Amino acid sequence: MSSGRPMIDRYRWYEYVAIYVGMFLFLGFVLSPFIEGFLVSLKPLTHLFSSPYRFWPEDGSFDAYFTMWEHVPLLGRYIFNSLLISSLATIAVLILVVPAAYAFARFEFPGSGPLLGAFLAVNMFSGAVLLIPLYRLMRSMGLLNTYFAMIVPGVAFLIPTAIWLLRTYLLRIPRELDEAAWVDGAGRLYILRRIVLPIAAPGILVVALATFIGAYAQQFIFALTFNSKSEFMPLAVGLFAFFGKERVVWNELMAASFVGIAPVMIGFIFLQRYLVAGLTAGAVKQ
Amino acid sequence: MTRSRSATLFAFALLLPATIYILFIVAYPLVDTFTLSFTDASLRRTVKWVGWVNYQKIFGGDFATVIIRTFVWTFFSVGLKMIIGTCGAVLLNALVPGRALFRVLTLPPWIVPMAIGIFMWGWMYNGQFGMISGILQNVGLLDRPLAWLAYGGTAFGATILTDVWIGVPLVTLYLLAAIQSIPKDLYEAAWTDGAGRFYRFRRITLPLIVPALVTMSMLSLIATFNSFDIIWILTQGGPNGQTTTMIIDTYKTAIGSYKYGEGAARAVMICLFLSVFCFFYFRVISKISSGEAK
Numbered sequence: 001m002s003s004g005r006p007m008i009d010r011y012r013w014y015e016y017v018a019i020y021v022g023m024f025l026f027l028g029f030v031l032s033p034f035i036e037g038f039l040v041s042l043k044p045l046t047h048l049f050s051s052p053y054r055f056w057p058e059d060g061s062f063d064a065y066f067t068m069w070e071h072v073p074l075l076g077r078y079i080f081n082s083l084l085i086s087s088l089a090t091i092a093v094l095i096l097v098v099p100a101a102y103a104f105a106r107f108e109f110p111g112s113g114p115l116l117g118a119f120l121a122v123n124m125f126s127g128a129v130l131l132i133p134l135y136r137l138m139r140s141m142g143l144l145n146t147y148f149a150m151i152v153p154g155v156a157f158l159i160p161t162a163i164w165l166l167r168t169y170l171l172r173i174p175r176e177l178d179e180a181a182w183v184d185g186a187g188r189l190y191i192l193r194r195i196v197l198p199i200a201a202p203g204i205l206v207v208a209l210a211t212f213i214g215a216y217a218q219q220f221i222f223a224l225t226f227n228s229k230s231e232f233m234p235l236a237v238g239l240f241a242f243f244g245k246e247r248v249v250w251n252e253l254m255a256a257s258f259v260g261i262a263p264v265m266i267g268f269i270f271l272q273r274y275l276v277a278g279l280t281a282g283a284v285k286q
Numbered sequence: 287m288t289r290s291r292s293a294t295l296f297a298f299a300l301l302l303p304a305t306i307y308i309l310f311i312v313a314y315p316l317v318d319t320f321t322l323s324f325t326d327a328s329l330r331r332t333v334k335w336v337g338w339v340n341y342q343k344i345f346g347g348d349f350a351t352v353i354i355r356t357f358v359w360t361f362f363s364v365g366l367k368m369i370i371g372t373c374g375a376v377l378l379n380a381l382v383p384g385r386a387l388f389r390v391l392t393l394p395p396w397i398v399p400m401a402i403g404i405f406m407w408g409w410m411y412n413g414q415f416g417m418i419s420g421i422l423q424n425v426g427l428l429d430r431p432l433a434w435l436a437y438g439g440t441a442f443g444a445t446i447l448t449d450v451w452i453g454v455p456l457v458t459l460y461l462l463a464a465i466q467s468i469p470k471d472l473y474e475a476a477w478t479d480g481a482g483r484f485y486r487f488r489r490i491t492l493p494l495i496v497p498a499l500v501t502m503s504m505l506s507l508i509a510t511f512n513s514f515d516i517i518w519i520l521t522q523g524g525p526n527g528q529t530t531t532m533i534i535d536t537y538k539t540a541i542g543s544y545k546y547g548e549g550a551a552r553a554v555m556i557c558l559f560l561s562v563f564c565f566f567y568f569r570v571i572s573k574i575s576s577g578e579a580k
Contacts, residue, residue, distance in 0.1 A: 009381045015483070019380045026374050027391055030454065033406035034394060036417045040409060053420020082399070096307055099300035107297035115301065117568060122312050123505070124564045126512035128533045129553050132322060132540045133315035156311035159304060188296050213397055220401050220515045225541055236401030240519065243405050250409055257402045268397050272390050276459065 041065070041254035048250055065259065068252035071242065074230055078238035079260050085150050085223075085234055086215040092155045093211045097162040098204065102192060104163065105170035106178070116163075123160040127153055127221050138226050149226035150219060150234065158214050162207050169203030170196070202274070209275050216264060235260045319557070322550035329544045340551035349535075349555075356531040359446060360510045366450045367506055368499060371457030375495075376487065378458065379465050389462075396455040404519045407448045411435050411520070438528030441521050445529050448516050453509070457502050464498035465491060497574045504567040508560065532556050 011019065040048060042060035069075065103109075104116050127134065134153050135144075143149040177199070178191045186194075197204070223237040230238065239260065242253055268275075323340055327333045378389050395403055410417045413433025422428040434440045468491065476486050514533050517523060523530035523538060530538070536556065540549025 011380075011382070016382065019377060019382055022373065022377045023388055026370070026377055027388065029370070029451065030392055030395060032417075033403060033410060033451070036410060037406040049415055053415060053417070053424060055417070055421070096304040100304040103297040103300035107293055107300075109294040109297045112297075115305075119304070119308065121564055121568075122308055124508045124560045124567075125312060125316070125557070126509070126514065126533075128512055128514040128537060129556050129560070130312065130315040130319060131537065132546050132550050132553065133318035134311070135541075136318065136546075137311075137315060153311055156308060159308065163304070188293075217397060217399050218515075219399065221518075234399075236399040239405065240401060243408065243519070250412075253405060254409070257405060261398045261402055264397065265394070268393070272393065276389060276393075 037254045038258060041251050041258060043251055045249065045251055064251040064255040068249075068255045068259075071249060071252055072239070072256045074233075074238060075256055075260065077231060078233055078235040079263065081147075081232060081238075082216060082219065082234040082236070082260075083263065085147060085154075085219055086212050088147070089151050089155050089158065089215040090208055090212045092151065093158045093162050093215075094204065094208055096155070097159055097166055097207070098197070099192075100159075101163050101166035101170055102196060104167045106175070106196075116167075119163050120160050122157065125157070127157060131221065131225060134222075135225060143226075145227050145229050145232065147232055150223045150232070153222050153226075154215055154219065158211050161214065162211050165210060166200075166203060166207045169206070170200055173199050206274055206277075209271060213275075316557070319550045319553050322547055323554045325547045325550075327546040327550070333547075336547065340548045343548060344551055344555070349552075352530060352532055352535050353555075355442075355528075356511065356533075359442065359529075359531055360507060363446045363449045363453070363510045363513075364503055364506045366446070367453040367457050367510075368503055370450065370454050371461050371502070372495070372499070374454065374458035375461035375465055376491070378462050392458055393455050395452050400452055400515045401519060403452060404448060404516055407444075407451070408435075408520055411444050435521055436525060438525055441525060441529050445517050445520055448520065449510060449513055452516070453506060457506065460502055461495060461498055464495045468494045500570055500574065504563065504570060508563055508567070511556075511560065511563070532559075 036055075039055065039057050039060070041064050042062065043057040044059060044061070044063065047054075047057065047059060072078075100119075104112060130153075138144050138149045138153070143152065173196065178195055181191050181195050219234045220236050220240075223234050224240070227233065227237075230241075239253065239256055242248070242256070324335060324337060325333050326336045326339075374392065378385065378392065411419075411434035413419055413431045413436060415431075416434075418434065419428060419432045423431065432440065434444045472490050472494075473486055476490060481489070512533060513531070514537065517529050517531060517534050518537070521529045523534040532552065533556065536549050536552040539545050539552055
């Protein structure tokens with residue numbers, strides 16, 4: 001009682017042990033590829049290709065982080081491409097989704113239910129299913145081997161989740177606010193721009209972050225199929241060429257991977273609080 | 287203000303850009319897939335209407351095996367994601383020191399590009415020198431190196447495990463949110479009556495997160511059924527086609543062998559299954575939300 005915590009939340013010692021052991025196993029599963037990947041990036045190749053297996057790099061060094069630039073000269077370009085593609089996709093999604101989510105959250109119009117359902121149904125197709133016609137579409141628009149071939153199809157598959165998240169957020173903003181402005185004679189666009197958007201800014205930020213991560217983490221199949229120019233390749237596809245080689249230089253591949261994801265990981269550390277809170281808030285509503 | 291005719295027009299105007307975009311990038315290709323599946327489209331310029339030939343070709347082969355394999359793969363992957371996700375959510379909900387940090391540490395597999403995570407798993411499964419084989423040898427569970435991706439059975443399991451790994455963070459986070467939305471007084475009432483921790487989990491937590499579990503399973507089912515990157519990067523459907531799921535099969539046919547028509551027919555089959563899932567998804571969702579309304 002003296003700890004100020006209700007009795008129900010107190011654990012006995014063996015419960016603590018069980019929780020921490022469980023947590024260790026769970027996080028071990030989630031993080032082991034990263035830990036092992038990082039240790040691999042520190043090991044010299046000769047050590048890597050030797051038995052028996054040793055987990056800890058006794059003769060570890062950061063050499064691979066310097067030598068990798070020879071094998072992956074375009075790494076900087078890949079990192080830039082990944083961020084560029086994801087950013088442009090996120091902007092496009094927001095431009096399309098903010099008005100649409102507002103319409104679903106605030107207006108009662110005939111067919112709104114089925115239309116929302118139709119948008120959500122897009123979620124059921126991945127790019128892989130529609131790859132053939134999308135390839136033909138990109139070809140006839142002359143977009144193959146450009147950034148747009150990787151952005152335009154990706155945006156469509158990010159729209160459903162973004163609409164759902166933002167609509168949920170907008171539903172929680174009291175209607176009285178816009179109704180009061182309406183009574184005062186404000187126009188509809190003015191209400192959207194000057195009243196709803198500023199209040200919804202935190203929600204829009206969460207949607208933007210989730211969309212960015214979606215665009216960033218899943219940029220593979222379009223980039224693999226619709227683009228063959230190395231200077232436009234995002235990180236995943238650029239490194240895939242390296243991965244597919246007969247003899248993979250593992251330590252350099254891992255080093256390049258870690259350098260490649262560093263910008264987004266650093267951003268994530270600063271923004272994780274919004275992300276966790278926003279995504280879980282959207283989930284409860286379901 | 288929300289029900290007048292001008293309001294309706296305004297709402298439609300707001301929806302127009304997104305709707306046009308989806309029609310152009312999703313609906314049109316969908317129709318095109320159906321049309322293509324009845325043609326012999328390939329790299330050649332001429333495209334001939336061939337009727338049901340592509341479908342006959344598909345079912346002449348071992349397509350049934352591919353379908354079954356896809357379902358087994360999806361079933362185990364979704365099942366494991368839900369089980370591990372539930373365990374993770376319960377653990378992350380426990381009020382112990384370090385909880386906030388643990389929650390953040392759950393997310394990296396979701397944030398890094400999928401392909402990068404898959405490369406790391408590619409190393410872990412490496413036969414001669416990889417971590418899993420190495421550690422199992424060190425502790426004596428294996429007496430010689432095992433190349434996980436070189437044999438059908440282990441490759442099948444390995445690709446499932448990687449898919450689970452990528453899916454677990456989001457599942458855990460959503461289930462955690464569901465657990466947190468359960469009213470605290472339920473637990474307090476049960477606790478006052480002397481119910482133990484496990485009993486409270488079984489009789490309160492579990493029943494009340496069932497709607498979230500069902501929703502997540504459906505979403506996860508659709509995503510897993512469509513999963514491409516993991517298998518393509520790790521095994522390209524091999525060895526001997528034993529990790530070839532419907533998506534991989536379609537990709538190989540259409541992009542690998544340039545048989546667009548036949549590939550489209552395979553894609554149509556995927557669409558058929560997906561629409562069945564989607565039908566159930568919407569039924570479940572509407573059932574759950576009407577149940578909440580009562």
